[in-house]
Every structure is written in C-alpha cells, then in structure tokens.
Amino acid sequence: MYLSELSVRHFRNLKNQELEVPREGVALIGDNAQGKSNFLEAIYYLETLRSFRGARDSQMVAFGEEVFRVVGKTEGKSDQYHGTRVAAAFEKKGKKKKVSVNGANPDRLTDGLGHFSAVIFSPSDVDLVSGGPADRRRFLDIVLALNEPGYVKSLSSYKKNLARRNAALKSGQSSSVVSAWDPGLTKAGAEIMIGRRGWIESRSSAFDGYYRRISGGRRARMSYRPNVSLESDADIEASRESFREALEDSRDREARRGITLVG
Incomplete structure (x- = not known):
C-alpha cells in the first residue's frame, strides 16, 4: 500500500x-x-x-x-x-x-483510526529510550489504539475513572466515595496492562535482533514493568486483583496527597 x-x-x-x-x-x-x-x-x-x-x-x-x-x-x-x-x-x-x-x-x-499505514520517525523519537516513562506509555497507547480492537475504549474508560477518582481524593471525599471508582479503574487498567505486555512480548525478540545488527552483536531486552505487580502469565482477572490490592495498600497515602498513586 x-x-x-x-x-x-x-x-x-x-x-x-x-x-x-x-x-x-x-x-x-x-x-x-x-x-x-x-x-x-x-x-x-x-x-x-x-x-x-x-x-x-x-x-x-x-x-x-x-x-x-x-x-x-x-x-x-x-x-x-x-x-x-x-x-x-x-x-x-x-x-x-x-x-x-x-x-x-x-x-x-x-x-x-488506522486506515492509513504511516510510520513517523523524528529526532524526538529518541525519547522512547532516553526520556521518561510517559513517552513510552504514549507510544504504546498510539500503537495499540491503531491495531487492537477495544483498546481505545479501555483507555478512555481508564482516563475517565481516574479523573473522577482524583477529583474525589482532591476534594477530601470519604473512602467509600473514592473507592466507588475502583471497579471501573481496575477493569480498564487491567485491560491496558495486558495489551501493553502482549505487544512488548510479541516484539521483544525482533527488538533484540535489530539492536544486535546495529551494535556489533550486543544484546538488548525489552520488557514491561508497570507499578502494579503483574505476573508474566496473569490474565485480566488476576491483573485486576493485583491492581485492586495496590489501590487498597496505598489508600491512606492517597488520602493525604489527594491523588491516585498507582496504575
């Protein structure tokens, strides 16, 4: 094409x-x-x-x-x-x-989305390696939104639930009000984590091969490490439970700081 x-x-x-x-x-x-x-x-x-x-x-x-x-x-x-x-x-x-x-x-x-096949490479793309995790998350979100059915819906749901949960924390709402947003947040968050992990795992070998070609045979490894514990074989439900536990463990700190700290 x-x-x-x-x-x-x-x-x-x-x-x-x-x-x-x-x-x-x-x-x-x-x-x-x-x-x-x-x-x-x-x-x-x-x-x-x-x-x-x-x-x-x-x-x-x-x-x-x-x-x-x-x-x-x-x-x-x-x-x-x-x-x-x-x-x-x-x-x-x-x-x-x-x-x-x-x-x-x-x-x-x-x-x-995704009816064109266009790849852009610009000087700012080195931020995928040298920049912060937000740059890498943004890259993954764009790639998965274009190629994985349902990813945009999960990402949109996650952002909406996160914004509402943060608003409740910032305004000093009770724990029960804050936690009302947890089910939607953990469901969408688990779907996002599984999607990102799957994309990275499916391309890790190719990434290593390309790196060896340009580095004189040196090896490189690409892996996904969210701040929620995610086992290599975890499914959606297991990932969601890990997310829920992480939210529970950070509840007191979140109440003091007025913002969601995990996910």
Missing part, C-alpha cells in the same frame, strides 16, 4: 494543495519553515487523527482560517487491494473534528 494522492486545505502553512504522489515516493527538500514537516504531519494525521508533534487541532488550522481539511488516498500493488480514501477535518467553531472513510462517516471518531 502506498499514498497516491494528498489534498490539503488550510492546514498550517500548506494552504490549498492537490498532490499526486508517485509510487516510487518523494523526497522533500527545502529551507527551514517551508512546510516539510507540516506535509508529513498532514499524512500522519490521516492515520491517528492527531499531530505527531503534540499540537492541538486548533493550532494546525492556517492563520486567519476556521477549518482545515486533509484527504488522502492509498493504492496497493495487487488487484486485491482497491485503495482507501480517508478525509479528516477540524473546525475551530465548536471544536468539531470529522472523519470519513471511503465516503462513509463512522459512528465514532475512533473507528476512523
């Missing part, structure tokens, strides 16, 4: 463009601030519906405009693949984001 067409309207400094991309690909050459990274950002947006640079949607609307729109079409090298057309738009007024796939509007925005 390769990108064959790209259309942009009021996306950053790209203004209005209709481009045909040759199967061989393209090389972007130009001075700084001419739009090379913006071009890549527009393509990546069609897969993830977000900026790889962490920008808000409103920041990607061209100066003086109210809406941006990006449309891309992919084609395949075989007769079995008939191509995919993805269109994404954002409107400042009302902060509305829209997406369509082959002319159809999905019931949920998350159903529009």
